[in-house]
Amino acid sequence: AQSVTQLGSHVSVSEGALVLLRCNYSSSVPPYLFWYVQYPNQGLQLLLKYTSAATLVKGINGFEAEFKKSETSFHLTKPSAHMSDAAEYFCAVSDSGGYQKVTFGTGTKLQVIP
Amino acid sequence: DAGVIQSPRHEVTEMGQEVTLRCKPISGHNSLFWYRQTMMRGLELLIYFNNNVPIDDSGMPEDRFSAKMPNASFSTLKIQPSEPRDSAVYFCASRPLTSDEQFFGPGTRLTVL
Numbered sequence: 001a002q003s004v005t006q007l008g009s010h011v012s013v014s015e016g017a018l019v020l021l022r023c024n025y026s027s028s029v030p031p032y033l034f035w036y037v038q039y040p041n042q043g044l045q046l047l048l049k050y051t052s053a054a055t056l057v058k059g060i061n062g063f064e065a066e067f068k069k070s071e072t073s074f075h076l077t078k079p080s081a082h083m084s085d086a087a088e089y090f091c092a093v094s095d096s097g098g099y100q101k102v103t104f105g106t107g108t109k110l111q112v113i114p
Numbered sequence: 115d116a117g118v119i120q121s122p123r124h125e126v127t128e129m130g131q132e133v134t135l136r137c138k139p140i141s142g143h144n145s146l147f148w149y150r151q152t153m154m155r156g157l158e159l160l161i162y163f164n165n166n167v168p169i170d171d172s173g174m175p176e177d178r179f180s181a182k183m184p185n186a187s188f189s190t191l192k193i194q195p196s197e198p199r200d201s202a203v204y205f206c207a208s209r210p211l212t213s214d215e216q217f218f219g220p221g222t223r224l225t226v227l
Binding site: 032034041042043044045046049051090094101102103104105106107 | 118147156157159162170205207214215216217218219220221
């Protein structure tokens with residue numbers, strides 16, 4: 001069975017500060033890993049994904065994440081937070097097989113303080 | 115492309131009533147997912163279709179819930195009878211064969227009184 005754990009249901013940062021959202025995964029097979037973002041009253045949209053190519057993955061809006069197998073982590077970072085980054089962020093994992101059922105974490109709400 | 119379309123966007127009903135949620139996936143996508151999102155339980159996968167065939171319905175909470183996908187361009191999620199604990203936002207997502215990315219609809223906010 002695969003799962004993800006997101007540390008911190010709420011994170012607050014000042015505008016311009018580093019954003020770090022933590023995600024650890026558990027998977028019995030090489031995983032595919034994703035970060036999705038959900039803005040208020042909207043569905044989720046993909047920020048970035050890791051599918052066994054480069055371990056440092058760049059996504060939209062200046063976000064990136066690094067796959068670290070030794071730490072079973074896939075933390076999401078952004079060097080400088082913008083007010084528009086305020087949203088809920090979900091880490092997700094799927095196996096690399098054809099079934100590709102995706103398991104989502106519980107989400108982290110990011111607050112950006114002016 | 116219009117994206118994944120869900121209707122209605124908001125539904126308020128009374129306990130015991132039947133509720134039908136609708137989803138139109140993105141044209142050409144062969145996988146469709148129904149999710150439920152609540153504060154307490156987060157985002158839960160209810161059921162997953164591949165080429166209109168249900169693959170995994172282990173997330174469907176109980177027999178009151180049923181889902182169908184009669185063709186590649188339409189799916190329904192039905193709750194009968196509805197209960198207050200079914201109040202949640204229900205999302206539909208679709209995925210093309212050639213990608214790992216799921217495309218989510220805007221959701222249906224269901225309130226059961």
